Amino acid sequence: MSCRVWVRRWGLVVGGLLVSVLGIASWAQQAPEHGGHGTPEAWKFSWPAGNPVSGREVFVKLECYTCHEVKGEQFPKPDPGDDPGKVGPELSGMAPLHAAEYFAEAIINPNAVVEEGKGYRAPDGKSKMPSHNDLVTAQEVIDLVAYLRGLKADAGPPTHGGASPPSGEHGAPAAK
Numbered sequence: 001m002s003c004r005v006w007v008r009r010w011g012l013v014v015g016g017l018l019v020s021v022l023g024i025a026s027w028a029q030q031a032p033e034h035g036g037h038g039t040p041e042a043w044k045f046s047w048p049a050g051n052p053v054s055g056r057e058v059f060v061k062l063e064c065y066t067c068h069e070v071k072g073e074q075f076p077k078p079d080p081g082d083d084p085g086k087v088g089p090e091l092s093g094m095a096p097l098h099a100a101e102y103f104a105e106a107i108i109n110p111n112a113v114v115e116e117g118k119g120y121r122a123p124d125g126k127s128k129m130p131s132h133n134d135l136v137t138a139q140e141v142i143d144l145v146a147y148l149r150g151l152k153a154d155a156g157p158p159t160h161g162g163a164s165p166p167s168g169e170h171g172a173p174a175a176k
């Protein structure tokens with residue numbers, strides 16, 4: 001075998017190897033994109049557990065009590081002034097009625113659900129509950145939700161055994 005032929009043969013082998021290594025590398029690069037595209041089936045938004053004690057501190061810091069009574073707490077009473085519709089519903093009775101995601105929405109997107117007939121809507125159609133989104137961290141919202149979910153309605157025996165209604169099932173609006 002002449003020296004030239006030898007070089008040519010090994011050149012081919014090495015070249016072939018390089019092509020396959022590069023091929024695998026580029027396949028590997030694309031793989032996550034191919035597999036990871038789109039939302040996994042049966043994906044569901046999962047709301048993290050929070051700390052109700054910290055949540056109560058946030059409730060006080062943001063003075064949520066100026067518009068919401070919480071039975072069993074010693075917060076100052078809400079003051080409607082000349083607009084009773086500004087005062088939102090009492091919150092302790094709501095804990096068993098709503099999933100965490102519902103409370104989260106009520107806080108970060110108050111316009112999503114506004115109960116009718118209570119004067120809760122401002123003239124522009126929006127909820128009279130102001131947005132607090134610029135004032136809270138995500139962790140504070142998570143803790144606030146834990147606080148609200150942990151409240152116990154002080155009236156009547158605890159008829160709702162399971163404290164966690166399936167998400168998406170909105171309880172009846174708290175009648176008052």
Ligand code: HEC
Binds near residue numbers: 089094110120
């Ligand atoms: C200026 C008054 C005002 C303040 C301040 C206020 N809210 Fe509200 N809130 C309302 C009104 C009015 C409603 C009823 C209309 C609605 O659902 O948006 C409401 C509704 C809610 C609801 C939903 C109740 C339901 O059944 O739909 C939750 C939960 C709530 N507020 C929590 C809070 C928390 C937590 C804070 C403090 C970060 C807060 N609110 C501050 C006026 C207020």
